[in-house]
Amino acid sequence: MVKGVIERTADMTPVAVARKIRGLSDRAIAWIFITPTIMLLLAINIFPLFWTIWLSFTNYRANRPNAEVKWIGLRNYERILTDSDIWLTMQATAHFLVWTLVLQVLIGFALAWLINRKFKGNDLWTTIIVLPMMLSPAVVGNFWTFLYQPQIGLFNYVIAFFTQSDPTSFSMIGDVDLAPWSIIIVDTWMWTPFVMLICLAGLRSIPDYIYEAAECDRATKWRQFWTITVPMVLPFLMLAVLFRGIENFKMFDLVVQLTGGGPGSTTELTSINLKREAFEKWRTGYSSAYAIILFVTVFGLASIYVKALNKVKER
Amino acid sequence: MSSYSITEPSAKQKWIAGALVSIYALITLMPLLWIIATGFKSGADSIAYPPKIAFEPSLEGYVNLFTTQTRQTQDYMEANPPQTWYEQIVHAKGMVIAGPSRFGERFLNSTIIGFGSTFLSVFLGTLAAYAFSRYPVPLKDDLLFFILSTRMMPPIAVAIPIFLMFRAVGLSDTHAGMILLYTAVNLSLSVWLLKGFIDEIPREYEEAALIDGYTRFQAFYKVVLPQAATGIASTAIFCLIFAWNEYAFAVLLTSGTAQTAPPFIPTIIGVAGQDWPAMAAGATIFLLPVMVFTILLRRHLLRGITFGAVRK
Numbered sequence: 001m002v003k004g005v006i007e008r009t010a011d012m013t014p015v016a017v018a019r020k021i022r023g024l025s026d027r028a029i030a031w032i033f034i035t036p037t038i039m040l041l042l043a044i045n046i047f048p049l050f051w052t053i054w055l056s057f058t059n060y061r062a063n064r065p066n067a068e069v070k071w072i073g074l075r076n077y078e079r080i081l082t083d084s085d086i087w088l089t090m091q092a093t094a095h096f097l098v099w100t101l102v103l104q105v106l107i108g109f110a111l112a113w114l115i116n117r118k119f120k121g122n123d124l125w126t127t128i129i130v131l132p133m134m135l136s137p138a139v140v141g142n143f144w145t146f147l148y149q150p151q152i153g154l155f156n157y158v159i160a161f162f163t164q165s166d167p168t169s170f171s172m173i174g175d176v177d178l179a180p181w182s183i184i185i186v187d188t189w190m191w192t193p194f195v196m197l198i199c200l201a202g203l204r205s206i207p208d209y210i211y212e213a214a215e216c217d218r219a220t221k222w223r224q225f226w227t228i229t230v231p232m233v234l235p236f237l238m239l240a241v242l243f244r245g246i247e248n249f250k251m252f253d254l255v256v257q258l259t260g261g262g263p264g265s266t267t268e269l270t271s272i273n274l275k276r277e278a279f280e281k282w283r284t285g286y287s288s289a290y291a292i293i294l295f296v297t298v299f300g301l302a303s304i305y306v307k308a309l310n311k312v313k314e315r
Numbered sequence: 316m317s318s319y320s321i322t323e324p325s326a327k328q329k330w331i332a333g334a335l336v337s338i339y340a341l342i343t344l345m346p347l348l349w350i351i352a353t354g355f356k357s358g359a360d361s362i363a364y365p366p367k368i369a370f371e372p373s374l375e376g377y378v379n380l381f382t383t384q385t386r387q388t389q390d391y392m393e394a395n396p397p398q399t400w401y402e403q404i405v406h407a408k409g410m411v412i413a414g415p416s417r418f419g420e421r422f423l424n425s426t427i428i429g430f431g432s433t434f435l436s437v438f439l440g441t442l443a444a445y446a447f448s449r450y451p452v453p454l455k456d457d458l459l460f461f462i463l464s465t466r467m468m469p470p471i472a473v474a475i476p477i478f479l480m481f482r483a484v485g486l487s488d489t490h491a492g493m494i495l496l497y498t499a500v501n502l503s504l505s506v507w508l509l510k511g512f513i514d515e516i517p518r519e520y521e522e523a524a525l526i527d528g529y530t531r532f533q534a535f536y537k538v539v540l541p542q543a544a545t546g547i548a549s550t551a552i553f554c555l556i557f558a559w560n561e562y563a564f565a566v567l568l569t570s571g572t573a574q575t576a577p578p579f580i581p582t583i584i585g586v587a588g589q590d591w592p593a594m595a596a597g598a599t600i601f602l603l604p605v606m607v608f609t610i611l612l613r614r615h616l617l618r619g620i621t622f623g624a625v626r627k
Contacts (some may be wrong), residue, residue, distance in 0.1 A: 044499035119333035
């Protein structure tokens with residue numbers, strides 16, 4: 001049937017014929033293909049976001065759906081910003097963020113730099129190193145609680161073995177000073193490979209002739225590293241930090257299972273605190289304002305950072 | 316060609332690099348191996364001190380994971396001897412099997428929601444990616460950025476209204492609701508990745524097909540789709556891994572019928588305190604598919620985790 005139509009319209013260009021037959025313009029096809037995606041995103045991402053903004057100005061509580069909803073203006077925001085407990089969780093989050101980023105950047109870059117030596121079997125080792133980041137953070141957090149058990153856990157045993165101390169003398173998730181480190185260690189174990197992969201892409205993007213030219217100029221290896229390798233990888237590294245920063249700012253699943261915010265509230269990161277307000281205390285309006293503040297913080301920090309990133313890229 | 320290059324590392328350098336990286340890899344692997352091993356330990360071996368490296372393998376953990384048990388009287392135990400090997404394991408502890416545990420159910424939920432949302436997000440994502448790749452869509456860059464930005468939102472920020480929304484329309488704690496939710500979350504990844512893959516297919520193929528009398532639609536599914544098959548497959552696996560691992564929405568929006576395995580595994584506890592072998596068995600079963608996919612996927616890994624922001 002299609003052939004017949006083509007014969008009848010032999011004077012038209014074939015592509016135009018094909019368009020005609022379907023009766024749909026390219027533009028119509030494009031919209032038919034894109035609309036479902038946009039609709040779903042509007043329904044499940046954008047609409048709830050605006051709803052959150054609206055709720056943040058009210059005293060609504062989701063566990064009392066029939067109570068009267070009162071518009072209370074900026075009072076929720078005021079209360080959050082003057083609450084000293086929230087500043088403590090912010091501090092815990094900042095501590096967590098800074099240390100995970102520092103460790104992951106240092107170890108990740110070092111690993112990428114080593115793997116770039118192209119030694120035998122590096123594909124196998126790379127695959128093994130990458131494994132943890134594909135796993136479920138909640139399940140990972142859960143089984144690390146087992147590894148961290150002072151009496152029976154592997155972690156304490158290994159540390160004690162190398163330091164010749166008593167494995168039961170310290171508890172990673174039970175001790176106020178050590179608990180933040182227990183999550184930093186697991187996060188580093190999980191996400192260093194991510195930084196490593198991106199650094200590796202950066203290293204592989206450096207053409208060999210730059211090093212060859214430097215060699216002709218008799219630049220030392222050390223100098224080549226600081227004037228070629230580091231600046232060329234920096235934009236990639238900054239991108240990795242951006243992704244990790246955003247992810248770790250909203251870190252939830254791993255920490256819930258590992259320490260649950262404790263002991264006390266030493267590992268109570270903002271998202272855990274938020275969950276407590278929203279789904280345990282059911283202060284919906286209040287926690288909506290909290291969520292918006294976090295969201296704005298992430299976006300603000302991220303956009304300042306992206307500006308810096310673009311400057312580095314331009315150089 | 317003599318391949319001497321000044322940028323090529325020396326044999327000694329390679330050896331040192333290889334040694335350091337393999338040490339790190341083995342340290343990385345240790346917790347995973349330990350968990351897999353713990354799944355095959357008996358309850359007593361799992362809490363032995365010092366931790367046991369050599370142990371007699373036991374399926375106790377797996378039996379405990381899949382069954383619920385009750386304690387019975389001596390008379391009852393003597394009157395009803397165990398029929399199967401797994402009943403024997405339970406019987407030895409003075410208990411009988413009361414029925415299946417909820418792990419199977421939760422695992423099934425993970426599978427249904429994982430595959431359902433993966434299918435939907437890859438289906439919708441392929442259509443959208445094709446349109447973005449081939450047609451002059453107005454505001455294309457803005458739309459693409461909008462799609463990407465939906466992924467940056469912290470789940471908790473939208474969880475409250477989604478919770479209220481789902482409750483209002485009867486989607487809370489249902490498979491359909493979770494499938495829709497995960498589809499929406501995965502769409503950004505799926506559109507961005509697939510657009511990258513489809514961009515790489517030369518337009519000439521479709522043009523040739525159109526000249527041969529195919530319609531646009533036929534050209535899409537007879538020419539473009541087969542060419543994009545590898546890309547579609549790896550996108551699907553990334554979406555599946557995400558839906559499989561997701562915890563925050565699952566724990567906030569489901570409580571019973573549609574709850575997936577990640578919120579469930581940590582709740583596995585035995586009759587007397589934490590049953591570590593059962594927890595380890597659950598974690599092993601749950602993590603294994605993802606480990607296999609990771610090994611299969613390693614070539615596409617970088618693109619998948621960065622939405623194609625970094626091209627390898």
